[in-house]
Amino acid sequence: MIKRIMLLMTITLSLLLSSCEKSFLTLTPPSQATADDFYKTTADITNAVTGAYAALRSGAMYTGHFLYLMEVRSDNIEDQNPGANAGMNYNIDRFLALADNGVISDAYAALYASIARCNNTLAHLDVVTDAALKGQYEGELRFLRALHYFQIVRLWGDAPLILEPITTEESKSIGRSAVAEVYAAIEADLTAAAGLLPPVYANNADIGRATAGAAKALLAKVYLTERRYSDAVNTLKELVPPQTNPYHYRLLANVADVFDVNHKMNEEIIFAIRYDKTIIEQGHGPFFGNPVLDPQLRNAYENEDTRRDLLNTAQLNATTFQIKKYYDTFDPTTQRLGNDFIILRYADVLLMYAEALNEMAYSADANSEQFRYLNSVRQRAHATPFTSAQLKDQDSFRMAVLQERRLELPLELHRWFDLVRTETAMDALQHSGLTPITIQPYQYLYPVPQGQIEVMHNPSIFPQNPGY
Structure with missing residues (x-):
């Protein structure tokens, strides 16, 4: 039961950054008072925006689980170790993963926790007195929120659409919005971000932040998917x-x-x-390591x-x-790698x-x-x-x-989505140079984590995806 409650709370938790050097923010209860106490100055907002980017480095996202959910799932690569990570990665690759798969649950939780971070910071942008900086921060947060929802809608389809801070109790009444509604919100965020963000940043310290070009490129990918x-x-x-x-x-x-x-x-x-391998918690281990690639590739x-x-x-x-x-070399102190993804x-x-x-x-x-x-x-x-x-x-x-x-x-996490978008996944996996796999159309989506289904306990607004 505790695990189920924690899964639900990740949708609404506000994650607060204690310093710019930390990769992850501290979980705090989703109370308006706590948020108001934290977001008092421009520096607080700056730290929160930094934290929104840092969340992307989570092991439940691009540093770990996404590699399996978005690439190993495809015909490019094969997991041949059914014993590793309790078989969860293997089951994702072989289309055996069910709603209790921890990799799926962790990724879902991380995405909604990151959306909560964006929503909480967006709601307090008025403390930023510099109009240009306020607009930039809004654009960055809306870009990141759109990126998260784009992953969610492609991985799970219909999804809870949360665009402002909510309490845990309020989250229990929020059902899964239709795919079209989620895409409309993504497009609105990216269109706004493209108008708010600069094409380039003059300060080298800002290089890597979302730009107008990034918003337009992601928006184009959204349109292509639709x-x-x-x-x-x-x-x-x-x-x-x-x-x-x-x-x-x-x-x-x-x-x-x-x-x-x-x-x-x-x-x-x-x-x-x-990533920065010289800073603790800002480096990573090998991406994919020595993978088993499809010889046809x-x-x-x-x-x-x-x-x-x-x-x-x-x-x-x-x-x-x-x-x-x-390829990179290990930092001698942190023993981490530093490639950007x-x-x-x-x-x-x-x-x-x-x-x-x-x-x-x-x-x-x-x-x-x-x-x-x-x-x-x-x-x-x-x-x-x-x-x-x-x-x-x-x-x-x-x-x-x-x-x-x-x-x-x-x-680079494109292949699975390309196969789904072009409706060629079934054929590609069946004729792979690796272990051929026969899949059904419902497996184009992942199951919604069972913990979320059980906590919501309302199939009329929060059903499981068909087939699971």
Whole structure:
């Protein structure tokens, strides 16, 4: 019962930052008095916004569980250790996970705790007297809240939509809002964030904060997921040539440089989870380590394709390996790694743009925008450009983009969502070069954590996802 109550409370808990150096905020009861006592000055809001970013480094999110929920779930990678973590990771990979899976529950809780943090800080922004700074903080918090809800709606579908601080008692009456309603809130947050945030930050200390470009790139991904291709095109065209100013995003000449720990937040990166291995609790362990990759993925690269080497592994010490895409060395003091985890980058934008243009209307012109942007990603990696003879219709172009996304973005948490979005997950998993898996359409979503179902105890407003 205690565990169930704690799961429910994570939706409404306010997490308060004791100092900028700490990765996580301190759980406190969700009382208005506590919030009012904390959010008194601009410095308090600054600390709270910092804490909202720090929450992304949680092991229940991008430093851990998301790797399984969003990537190992796909056909790219396979978990072959049914005994590790009580089998919870293995069960996610093999589509055996049920509503009592702790990885699913922890991720759900972390996302709603992070949303609560954003809501509580947004509700107290009036203490910031600098209008420009207040607007920036609002934009950052709304971007982060939208990012959280985008993960939630893609992982679980219908979801409680909470956009302001609430009490634990109030949360018991909040049911699961329809997917369309959740997407509308995401779009509203990102549209507002794009208008509030700067394209770049003048202060180096602010690099890594959400920007207007990050809000637009994420909004375009939302539109693409909803199959609103015209809206996606109109949003993406603001980020690509010749409309790149003032964003200045570009493909780096060498794809390996995008992930170079000595070249963080380079011109290709639009938004990333920031890490610092020299600070306790701000580093991480190996991302994916020495994964079992689908041989079909490795074999899909042409011989000269420079992206293939990024999927090889390097040895960090006697017992630890790391895939080259995320290579770093351990800090001698903290024994942690410090790679940033990229959420949005320019190659992704170009591939989204090519896809959305093709969905609106196929062009047989190899010099058209959709061919040009698709081929620009391939040519950067020294892969052979596609011709209109190879991609002779809309469907062949569509499948080429999906495959190119697999080659360009593996282990970056895009593959599972790409398969679901294009309704190709069932076929991809059944014909994987790893263990073939037959899945049902209901498994495109995860089960809602059983603890939440039991605490709410109201299937009319808070039902379990079908099939579970």
